[in-house]
Structures are given as C-alpha cells and as structure tokens.
Amino acid sequence: IGFARRFATYKRAMLLFADPARLARLLNDPERPVIIIFAGKAHPHDEPGQQLIKRIHDFSVHPDFIGKILLLEGYDMAMARLLVSGVDVWLNTPEYPLEASGTSGQKVGLNGGVNLSVLDGWWGEGYNGENGWGIQPRDPNLDHDQRLHEEASDLLDIIEHEVLPTYYRRTGNSHSTDWVALSKRSMMSTIPRFNAQRMLRDYVTRLYRPAQAQRRRLEANNAQLARELAHWKHRVRQAWPGVSMQLMLQPPAHLYHDDTILLQVRACLNGLAATDVRLECLFGYAADESDIDVAQVGQLLPVSEDGEFIEFHVELAPEVAGLQYYKLRMYPFNDALSHPFEMGCMLWI
Numbered sequence: 001i002g003f004a005r006r007f008a009t010y011k012r013a014m015l016l017f018a019d020p021a022r023l024a025r026l027l028n029d030p031e032r033p034v035i036i037i038f039a040g041k042a043h044p045h046d047e048p049g050q051q052l053i054k055r056i057h058d059f060s061v062h063p064d065f066i067g068k069i070l071l072l073e074g075y076d077m078a079m080a081r082l083l084v085s086g087v088d089v090w091l092n093t094p095e096y097p098l099e100a101s102g103t104s105g106q107k108v109g110l111n112g113g114v115n116l117s118v119l120d121g122w123w124g125e126g127y128n129g130e131n132g133w134g135i136q137p138r139d140p141n142l143d144h145d146q147r148l149h150e151e152a153s154d155l156l157d158i159i160e161h162e163v164l165p166t167y168y169r170r171t172g173n174s175h176s177t178d179w180v181a182l183s184k185r186s187m188m189s190t191i192p193r194f195n196a197q198r199m200l201r202d203y204v205t206r207l208y209r210p211a212q213a214q215r216r217r218l219e220a221n222n223a224q225l226a227r228e229l230a231h232w233k234h235r236v237r238q239a240w241p242g243v244s245m246q247l248m249l250q251p252p253a254h255l256y257h258d259d260t261i262l263l264q265v266r267a268c269l270n271g272l273a274a275t276d277v278r279l280e281c282l283f284g285y286a287a288d289e290s291d292i293d294v295a296q297v298g299q300l301l302p303v304s305e306d307g308e309f310i311e312f313h314v315e316l317a318p319e320v321a322g323l324q325y326y327k328l329r330m331y332p333f334n335d336a337l338s339h340p341f342e343m344g345c346m347l348w349i
Helices: 013-017 020-027 047-060 077-086 103-110 144-167 175-192 198-243
Strands: 002-006 036-041 069-072 089-091 114-118 133-137 242-249 261-268 277-286 293-306 310-318 325-332
Touching: 002 077, 002 103, 013 144, 020 144, 036 047, 036 077, 047 069, 069 242, 077 103, 089 103, 089 293, 089 310, 103 114, 114 144, 114 175, 133 144, 144 242, 175 310, 242 310, 242 325, 261 277, 261 293, 277 310, 293 325
Parallel strands: 002 036, 002 089, 036 069, 089 114, 114 133
Antiparallel strands: 242 261, 261 310, 277 293, 277 325, 293 310
C-alpha cells in the first residue's frame, strides 16, 4: 500500500494510525502480510506538516511496525514515478471536501494499481463501485473527532475485509485472479477518462471553440451585436437596483404522487422587459443551512402585465421524492451573452 504526496494536514496521513493496535494486527498477520510505504515532503514553513512526517517516522521504528511501515527519504518526481507504477493499492485520505484533484491516484490507475480513497477530488468521479474502494465521507458538520474515528474505522474495515481477502484469494496459482480482474477494471475505468488527451479535447470543444465562435459572432457586421450587447448591459445595470420580486402564493407544504406545484411571482422590472430577465425555480435537498443540492430547475414564464409589474408562472411536477426545498432566482438574460450569469446580477427568494 502506498501513500506519497505533499504532507498537508488536510490530507490526513495519520488517519491510518487512529487504531494502532488494530493496524499492527493487520500488518503482522503471517498469512496476509502487508507493507505500507510512505513518502512525501512538507513545505519548509509548514510545521504541522513536518510533525506528520515525524510521527510517521516514530511509528515506523516502533517494534510493532518495523519492516511494515516504511518511510522513504528524498521524495521527488523520480521516486513518485516508481511508486505510482509499483504499488498494489494507493491510499488517499483527504478531509472532505478539501481535495482538489489527487492526480497521483489517476497515475496509479493508469498503471494497474487500485485506489482506496475517500470519495473526494477525482475519486468522487472516478469510483464506480467495481474499480477500487471508496470511503464515504461523513457530514462536514459532524463533530471533528467523531468524523475522524468513523472514517478511520471504515478504512481499516475495508483493508481487513475487502482488500486483503481479494489480494490473497489464490487458488493454485501464484496470483489472485480476482485481484487481476480488479486491476484491469481500474485501468479500463481510468485510462479513457483521466488523461491529457481527453482533457485537451474537452478544453478545445467546450471552451476554445465556443469562445472563438462567440468572438466571430460579436465581431460580425462591424461589431453590431457587440455594440447592441454593450448598450443592453448598460441599461440593465442602471435598472437592476430597482428590480424586485415577490412570491404571490405559498406552495403547499405536502405533495402526493402526480401533484404539481403552481408558483406565481410578481416582479417589478424597473423599466426592463420580461425578455430581459430569466426567472427560475430550483428544487432540491438541503445541502446546508443556506443552500440546496439542486435536482430540478423550472423556468417561470410571463403571463400578464399590469403597469410596471409583470406576473410569472410555472407549474412543476417534482421529479424526486422526500423532503425538498426550493428557491427562486431572477437574473438578466440575453442570447448574446457568453455565459448566462455573465452580468453578475441576481435576485433570490
């Protein structure tokens, strides 16, 4: 098992040692021996990171772990290349949701290694249930010590009851056919998705070519569209401080199968037209006290106008069950914008 990376505290290199007695029992099993290799560096001014390395060194020279916990010195790109191509299992235990990517795990998958990681960063996308192991992160709002305890217990459970039995399940041959199949699934799921060729193709097709097309569109006819868009933006910015909206009717608190929700919003656009804005309803589950995980978006359309007020309606059938929340948002909209939220103006209910 390999663990090699920058020793930042959020990467939680010590999670494996939350239960030293249990870890020692697993590593010293004569029928299923395990070696864990650590390597990495901490920033010269990152004293907590340096202390992590010292603590791992202290464990590596403890009688229970001599020859089982190895800490390699002189970590560099050459050593990293050897590790990601040589380990059987790559361990990554970041504190959710702080992992940006975790590219070393991608390299392991390319080389036939198997990832065992918290479902954060790239592994939250790359894990499919059959190409390695995932540690389900606990709620970030949970007590910190309890969260560490539960995730550390999950880690050791996976090693003891899944990793080791799969690796040592050998029937007459010198290797485990189950492990070879797992290694192949790791490669098949990683190579097509996590490589520079795919990344560059995505940049070209999703960003560079659309940006090039948008530029040509704005420059056409002596930049006529660009001039019109600039005038529209100025008009919207002048009017936006006076824009307001209110919900006319509270939706029912309880819904049954096939029930729909009618949302009615009365908006004062301060001189803007209904076509200058987009009004949407976001449905989903609570993510925290102030946000939701959006599962469904419905657009409200203008149905009537009374002086400076415009009424918008939408009738929605929720697509998911359970306790749900909703929010209403309104923002400036123009087909010529490069991005729907380009103006940076938004109202919420």
